[in-house]
Structures are given as structure tokens and as C-alpha cells.
Amino acid sequence: MNGHSLILAAAAAAIACGVSIITSVAVASNAYVRRGEVAPAPTRDLAVTGSAKLRIRSDVATWSIVAKSSGRTQEEAWASLEAAAAGIRGFLRDRGFPDEVCLPGPVSTSIDYVRDANGRDTQVIFAHRMTRHFDITTPDCDRVHAAAGAVTDLLRTGLQVESRPPSFLYTRLAELKVRMIGEATANARERGETIARGSGCRIGPVLDARAGVLQITAPWSTEVTSSGIHDTGTIEKDVTSVVHLRFEIVPQ
Incomplete structure (x- = not known):
């Protein structure tokens, strides 16, 4: 080539x-x-949080009063315990509690021994101790609240008694939760519609929805925890529900 x-x-x-x-x-x-x-086209979305709050009133109260005693012998301790128990029963009757709502628990016993110079227990009995719980359960929350505040009258008699803080409960939380989530969801949708309308758009379908735990707090409390609060110390309570929604945003 x-x-x-x-x-x-x-x-x-x-x-x-x-x-x-x-x-x-x-x-x-x-x-x-x-x-x-x-x-x-990339999806435009809007995340909003809705909430609902409701004041509720407890519908059941539980309360426990403990009779205590001590004595050199079992007989002496038992007699002292019986006196404390009788004082508790009389105190509760005087404040309108029928016997059927005041359930006495079993008697618990223990023995204190004399200790030697090294702090070890000996075989010598120092005292016999006994306790008995009286548990009250009633829907009359106001009566329990008043009686718990007047337990000092029982202490002034010299009897060995201990009053535990009463608990005030609401027994219809399951159905209340459904209602509260519905109201919080409606609030979230209303907020989303307002924001979208102000931006010249409208909300489309829900892309994601999450409901928070109920916060059951004392009235006017602002306390919040991730696991939820369940107040039992007040008769009236505030219940707060929160719902998080994410909407698709579409043109008007």
C-alpha cells in the first residue's frame, strides 16, 4: 500500500x-x-403536631393505713396491735367508711434480738413486732382525701399507726385514649390546613402518623416525659394527647 x-x-x-x-x-x-x-417530581410535605387536653376527675380511690405494735412478748405485741386496729376501725367508721370497703390484711410478725458487743444478734429476744394493713378502696374520692388529711387525730391517741398516701385513679383510660387521639388528630389536620392555605397550597394524603403517650398530670402541670406521666396524687387531673402527622402538599 x-x-x-x-x-x-x-x-x-x-x-x-x-x-x-x-x-x-x-x-x-x-x-x-x-x-x-x-x-x-420530588414530594413536598408538611409535618405538624396536634394536641388535645381534657380535665378529668378520678373515679376510684385506694388508701392504706397500717397498724403497728411491739412488745416484750407475743401476747403484749398482739394486744397492742388489736388496740391500734380497733382505733383504725373506729376512725374510719366515724368518717363514713362502711366495714366492707376497709379490708384488713394478714398480720406480719418479726423479732428483734439483743446484739452483742460486736453487733451480732444473740438468741435473746428484745421485742416482738407486728403490723397489719387496712386497705380502703372506694369511689368516694373526696371522703378518702378528707380522712387522709385528718389522720393526725388518730395519731394523737398514742396508737402506733402509719398512713400511706392515697392514690386517686381513673378507670376508663382505654376509651379516653381513643377519644383524645381523635381530637389531637383533628387539631393537627386543622393546623396543617391553615399553614398550607397561607402558603397557597392545600394538604394531600397523610404520609406518616404517630401518636405520643398520654400525659396524665396534676392540674396546670407542664411536666412531660417520653414514657408518659400517670399522676395518682390528685383527684382532678389534666390529660394531654399529642399526635404527629406528615401531609403531602399539593397545589390549589
Whole structure:
């Protein structure tokens, strides 16, 4: 092959390569165009939080008073315990509690021994001790609250008694929770609609929804925990429910 032929062959190869490159670029460009045509538009969303609060009143109260005694002998301790128990029963009757709501528990006993110079127990009995719980359960929360505040009258008699703090409970929390979540959800939707309308849009379907735990607190309390609060120390309580919603935002 002479020099002229070599030049022509090289030129033909260059032209073929150029056509191939142009064709590849065109195919790739068309692919990107087609890909752009079918790619979904990014979703615009709006996250809002709704809440609902309700004041409720406890519908059952539980309370425990403990009779205590001690004595050198079992008989002496038992007599002292019986006196304390009789004082508790009389105290409760005077404040309108029928016997059927005041359930006496079993008697618990223990023995204290004299200790030696090294602080170890000996076999010599120092005292016998006895305790008995009287548990009250009643829907009359106000009566329990008043009696618990007047237990000092019982202490002034010299009897060995101990009053535990009463607990005030609401027994219909399951159905209340459903209602509160519904109200908090409606509040979240209303907030979302207001924000979207002010931005010239409207809310679409819900993309995500999460309900927080109920916060049951003393009235006017602002305390909140991630695991929820369940106040038992007050008759009236505030119940707060929170719902988090995420909406798709669409044009008007």
C-alpha cells in the first residue's frame, strides 16, 4: 500500500470513529431525556403536631393505713396491735367508711434480738413486732382525701399507726385514649390546613402518623416525659394527647 492509500485509510477510520462517537452521544442524550421525562417530581410535605387536653376527675380511690405494735412478748405485741386496729376501725367508721370497703390484711410478725458487743444478734429476744394493713378502696374520692388529711387525730391517741398516701385513679383510660387521639388528630389536620392555605397550597394524603403517650398530670402541670406521666396524687387531673402527622402538599 502506497502513502496515498494509507492517508485515505486513516481518514476513513477517523470519519467512522467520529460517526460512532456522535451516535453514542445522541443515544445517551436521548436516554437522559427519556429518563428526565419519566422521573417523578420530588414530594413536598408538611409535618405538624396536634394536641388535645381534657380535665378529668378520678373515679376510684385506694388508701392504706397500717397498724403497728411491739412488745416484750407475743401476747403484749398482739394486744397492742388489736388496740391500734380497733382505733383504725373506729376512725374510719366515724368518717363514713362502711366495714366492707376497709379490708384488713394478714398480720406480719418479726423479732428483734439483743446484739452483742460486736453487733451480732444473740438468741435473746428484745421485742416482738407486728403490723397489719387496712386497705380502703372506694369511689368516694373526696371522703378518702378528707380522712387522709385528718389522720393526725388518730395519731394523737398514742396508737402506733402509719398512713400511706392515697392514690386517686381513673378507670376508663382505654376509651379516653381513643377519644383524645381523635381530637389531637383533628387539631393537627386543622393546623396543617391553615399553614398550607397561607402558603397557597392545600394538604394531600397523610404520609406518616404517630401518636405520643398520654400525659396524665396534676392540674396546670407542664411536666412531660417520653414514657408518659400517670399522676395518682390528685383527684382532678389534666390529660394531654399529642399526635404527629406528615401531609403531602399539593397545589390549589
